Amino acid sequence: MAARRSAGLLVFRRARAGDGGIEVLIGHMGGPFWARRDQAAWSVPKGEYGPDERPEDAARREFLEELGLPVPEGEWLGLGEVRQAGGKTVTVWAVEGDLDPAAVVPGTFSMEWPPRSGALAEFPELDRVGWFTPEAAAPLLVTGQREFLERLVTRVRGRA
Template structure:
């Protein structure tokens, strides 16, 4: 089993209990007809030997959405470790309060042979759509591995309100 390292940004707006987070629906033919568990926060892989996780999170946000991370303080949410297929993933994430219009995104793309074994390489968006969700709905949409990040954000915001 291989191990990968990813870093991402959980963009949020509002205040507790009316918080919304920005999630992206994973692009490509595998995810096209899926909804529950098919959404993610903007994130991507990095090499912890050569790149800082927070720098990677900002880079991946910009690559996946075509926009920079909105200005504001970065709140560390820590890391989660989970399995994804044959891989073990380590995802470090930060929460950033900010606004972003989903219609303004210009998603990055990836190439995939599609249909399989056709010899045809097709470009697909990394995220085919982006939307704001309240925390309960985001919990349903987000894959199981990153879900603890939503709880950490909720705890952080409740602690900040006390």
């Protein structure tokens, strides 16, 4: 069985405070499992891809599917890979842009709900999206994605 791989795109913008900081756009995962959780329940827009798809193409596709918005134009900064606790390898890029969270039209997924009911229910992939400083985003993100924030901050500071 092939290793599971996922690719995503972390959008960032220059903080409005003008202090040289940045903010990142992350989404709260939808569905009943995440409904009452906040910490470690947010994610970079990302998704799995197979051996016939380039990770960059998957990141672009997943961004559009999860947010319903096109990827911002701009230079993609590679943030590398992180192997998550469950064994999945996640590859993320960052791109500078400024999206309005109110414009997001999330994609949906179906699952049996309530459990063992035989009924399928549909849920948004991301039920809310917001801008956060890296410090505020870190505890919200699932643990395996926090490394990408650190890498982004290092990259952006190095370019300032």
